Amino acid sequence: MNQHVAGSEAAFSTWAALSPADRKNFWRVVLTLVLGLAWVVGWYRETALEVVDIWWRSDTFAHGLVVFPIFAWLVWRKRDAIAPHAPAPAYLALSGVAAGGALWLLGTLASVAALTHFALFLTLVSTLVALIGWRLARVLMFALLFLFFGVPIGEFLLPVLMKHTADFTVIALRATGIPVYQEGLHFVVPNGRWSVVEACSGLRYLVASLLVGALYAYLNYVSLKRRLIFMLVALAIPIVANWVRAYITVMIGYHFGSEFVEGFIHIVYGWVFFGIVIFLMFMVGARWQEDMPAGVSNPGAGHAIAQTRWAAMLPVAVCVAAFPLLGGVLNKAVEPFSVMLDAPAAQGDWVMVENHAQHDYRPSFKGFRGEMFRTYRRNDGAEVGLYVAYYAEQTPGNELVMYGNSLIGRQESGWVRTQSADVSLPIGEVRRASLRRRNELLDMWSWYWINDRVVTNDYVAKALFALDRMFGRRDDSAVIVITARHDVAGHSGDEIAEDFVTTLWPAIREELDRQQVQR
Numbered sequence: 426m427n428q429h430v431a432g433s434e435a436a437f438s439t440w441a442a443l444s445p446a447d448r449k450n451f452w453r454v455v456l457t458l459v460l461g462l463a464w465v466v467g468w469y470r471e472t473a474l475e476v477v478d479i480w481w482r483s484d485t486f487a488h489g490l491v492v493f494p495i496f497a498w499l500v501w502r503k504r505d506a507i508a509p510h511a512p513a514p515a516y517l518a519l520s521g522v523a524a525g526g527a528l529w530l531l532g533t534l535a536s537v538a539a540l541t542h543f544a545l546f547l548t549l550v551s552t553l554v555a556l557i558g559w560r561l562a563r564v565l566m567f568a569l570l571f572l573f574f575g576v577p578i579g580e581f582l583l584p585v586l587m588k589h590t591a592d593f594t595v596i597a598l599r600a601t602g603i604p605v606y607q608e609g610l611h612f613v614v615p616n617g618r619w620s621v622v623e624a625c626s627g628l629r630y631l632v633a634s635l636l637v638g639a640l641y642a643y644l645n646y647v648s649l650k651r652r653l654i655f656m657l658v659a660l661a662i663p664i665v666a667n668w669v670r671a672y673i674t675v676m677i678g679y680h681f682g683s684e685f686v687e688g689f690i691h692i693v694y695g696w697v698f699f700g701i702v703i704f705l706m707f708m709v710g711a712r713w714q715e716d717m718p719a720g721v722s723n724p725g726a727g728h729a730i731a732q733t734r735w736a737a738m739l740p741v742a743v744c745v746a747a748f749p750l751l752g753g754v755l756n757k758a759v760e761p762f763s764v765m766l767d768a769p770a771a772q773g774d775w776v777m778v779e780n781h782a783q784h785d786y787r788p789s790f791k792g793f794r795g796e797m798f799r800t801y802r803r804n805d806g807a808e809v810g811l812y813v814a815y816y817a818e819q820t821p822g823n824e825l826v827m828y829g830n831s832l833i834g835r836q837e838s839g840w841v842r843t844q845s846a847d848v849s850l851p852i853g854e855v856r857r858a859s860l861r862r863r864n865e866l867l868d869m870w871s872w873y874w875i876n877d878r879v880v881t882n883d884y885v886a887k888a889l890f891a892l893d894r895m896f897g898r899r900d901d902s903a904v905i906v907i908t909a910r911h912d913v914a915g916h917s918g919d920e921i922a923e924d925f926v927t928t929l930w931p932a933i934r935e936e937l938d939r940q941q942v943q944r
Contacts, residue, residue, distance in 0.1 A: 447508035454557060455500065457512040457738075461556045464742060465549045468749045469529065472545045475538065479577040485629040486577040488636050493575070495640070499568035506564045513558035514737045519744050521551030526748030533752050535891035536824045539578050546576050548745065555741045567643050574636045579628055586626040586664070593668040594621070594675055603679065608861070609843050619675055620841075627667030630699045634663040634706075641707060647715045655710055666702040673698075755894060756820075764795035764815055764940050773928040775801045778808070786840055786860065786867055788906050789831045790814040792823035795940070801925065809925045810908040813933065815940060817901045819890065825873060825902045826883045826890075832871055832906065833860070840867070848919070851927045853879040857919075859911070866911035868918035870926075874937055875902040901941045905933065 466473045480489035500507070525548030532540030550569050554562045562569065587610055595607045598614065606613045611620040638659025642652040770777045778800045787798065793814040801809045816825040824830075834840050845858040850870065860867040873880040876893060880886050886902075893900050909921050 450511055451504050451508045454507050454510070454512055454561060457556050458500065458553055461553045461741075462549065465545070465552050465745055468746050469545050469548065472529065472541050476542050476545065476575065476577060479542075480575075483577065485579070485632060488633055489575045489577060492572060492636075496568050496572055499571065500565060503564055503568070507561060510558075510560050510564070512556060512561065514741060515555050515558045515562070516740060518551050518555035518559075518562075519741065522548055522555060522741065522744045525549075525551055526744070530748050530752050530755075531891050534755060534894040535887040536819065536821055536827065537887050537891075538828075539581075543576050543578060546573055552741060552745055555744075556738055571639065574639070579632055582631075583623055583626050583628060586628055586631070586667075587621045587623070589664075590625060590627060590668055590671050591621040594619075594671045597668075597672040598675060601676075609841070611841060614675070614679055617678060619678070621671065625667075625671055627663060627670075630663040630667055631660070633699075634659045634703060637703065638706075641710065645710065645714045651713060651715065658706065658710070662702060662706050663699065666699060670698050762794060762818075764817070766795045766797040766813055766815055766940070767936055768797060768799050768811065768813075769929065769932040772932055774804045775809075775925060775928055776804075778802045784810065784865065784867060784908070784910070786810070786908060787834055788812055788814070788871075788904070789829075789834050790825075790904060791829055792816070792819075792827065794818075794823075801929070803921070803924070807921050808909065809921060810906075811925075811929075811933075812906040812908070813903055813937075815901075815903045815937065817899070817940070819900050819902075825875075825904060826886050830904075832856075832858070832869065832904075839863070847881060850923055852930055854881060855879070856881045860908075868909050868911050868922070870907045870922045871905065873902060873904055874934070876900075877934070877938075899941065901937075903937055 476489065479486050481487075525544045525546075527544075529541050529544035529548065532538070532544055550572055553569060557565075591607070591610045591612065595605050595612050598605045598612075603614055610622075611618065613619070635656070638656055642655040642659075646652045646655065768777065790796070794817050795815040797811075797813050799811045801811060803809075814825075816823065819825065821827075833842050839862045840860045841862070843859045843861050845856060847854050848857040848870070849855075852872075855870050855872040858869045858871070860869055871881075873886050875886060875889050876898065878889065880889065890900050890902075892898075907922055907925060909918050911918055
């Protein structure tokens with residue numbers, strides 16, 4: 426390691442050795458970067474504040490708090506290579522600024538926070554490249570790309586990571602002779618019940634490993650091949666390590682009692698285990714460490730180019746500001762309002778049953794303009810629960826598809842989803858799921874109604890919302906949920922749902938259409 430440090434010191438001349446002109450040029454570049462950052466954050470301040478809030482309150486994305494300090498250190502580390510060059514706007518990079526702005530606008534119209542967060546960083550990085558020019562961008566390539574670690578994205582991986590963690594844990598337990606009954610993310614061993622929750626997914630380990638792995642690979646390797654190989658290792662190691670951690674956690678709980686690994690011990694053990702794994706990964710990686718060749722840190726050595734022309738940066742500033750201004754025009758403020766939903770008292774063989782519920786399950790949706798839950802009974806005794814939540818003039822916090830809205834219901838209700846798949850009903854493809862709470866079983870069918878279109882996919886729903894807004898159409902929509910007890914009294918759940926939808930959907934859709942017309 427000492428040899429590498431010495432090599433690095435030899436590759437960089439000291440700050441004192443730089444000429445006054447080069448020092449001035451370096452600070453000019455720093456000023457350009459700071460002004461570019463301030464300009465982008467100023468125009469996209471609401472999105473930037475959302476990102477900082479996520480960094481601050483989320484353990485998974487807390488690493489974002491160190492991204493910009495590390496970026497500043499990486500810029501300082503390259504001061505010798507930066508000094509010979511003055512900023513020179515690269516107008517071709519405006520395509521990246523425009524792409525980021527367009528994605529941000531799309532994400533804003535569709536209320537997709539992850540898209541707006543990514544678009545913010547794409548806009549920022551593209552703006553910095555456009556301001557400093559291609560030569561300096563090549564010198565600072567890693568530092569600029571490193572900024573993307575600030576994007577709080579990755580929660581879409583949670584279901585996959587949780588599933589694989591549960592599957593590995595069950596396989597490992599059975600391989601060591603412990604009988605296990607598994608039901609999705611939940612499994613039972615002879616002396617206790619376990620479940621893989623979001624905190625056990627390993628996402629926070631994965632994100633942290635990628636960040637430190639990228640930094641380690643950049644500082645310790647020169648060849649692109651070794652850097653990419655180490656990044657792949659940094660990707661795989663935390664996933665496998667989290668599987669092993671989950672297995673060991675259950676084994677400790679199995680032999681010493683589940684209360685032994687609850688709470689603080691569980692979390693601390695997880696991070697200590699992860700720290701040991703990362704340390705070993707770095708120890709192995711150090712064996713293939715490469716010394717940076719002399720002069721590699723100063724690829725553009727030579728005379729400084731012409732003085733910075735600040736007026737030449739005006740097109741970049743205008744391009745950054747254009748999309749938030751357009752977003753302000755398209756996203757107008759909406760006064761709060763509510764609607765009263767009604768449902769047919771009887772239709773065909775189905776009759777509404779007042780003050781009666783066959784179960785206490787309720788979906789958990791927020792921000793709706795109107796909501797209703799009704800119970801219907803068929804003349805042969807079959808019962809169905811109908812839930813509808815109506816949305817219109819959707820704004821952040823009042824959206825059909827947003828974080829916190831759940832078909833499973835509130836966590837404290839105890840209902841868990843055991844399986845889910847798309848099935849065909851007379852109205853089209855809908856989502857069918859099975860819910861369990863101890864010995865209770867429910868069948869559930871759900872879909873979104875978006876301007877008379879039946880949709881089951883959240884991403885498709887968001888895309889439709891964005892398109893409707895861009896073309897000036899209304900965003901009226903609803904979530905419809907049908908529930909029935911699983912195969913009660915000889916009735917097939919699928920047959921009940923099909924008959925109910927065939928009979929009552931026209932009346933339900935008429936009520937939704939009525940709400941559109943009345944407003």
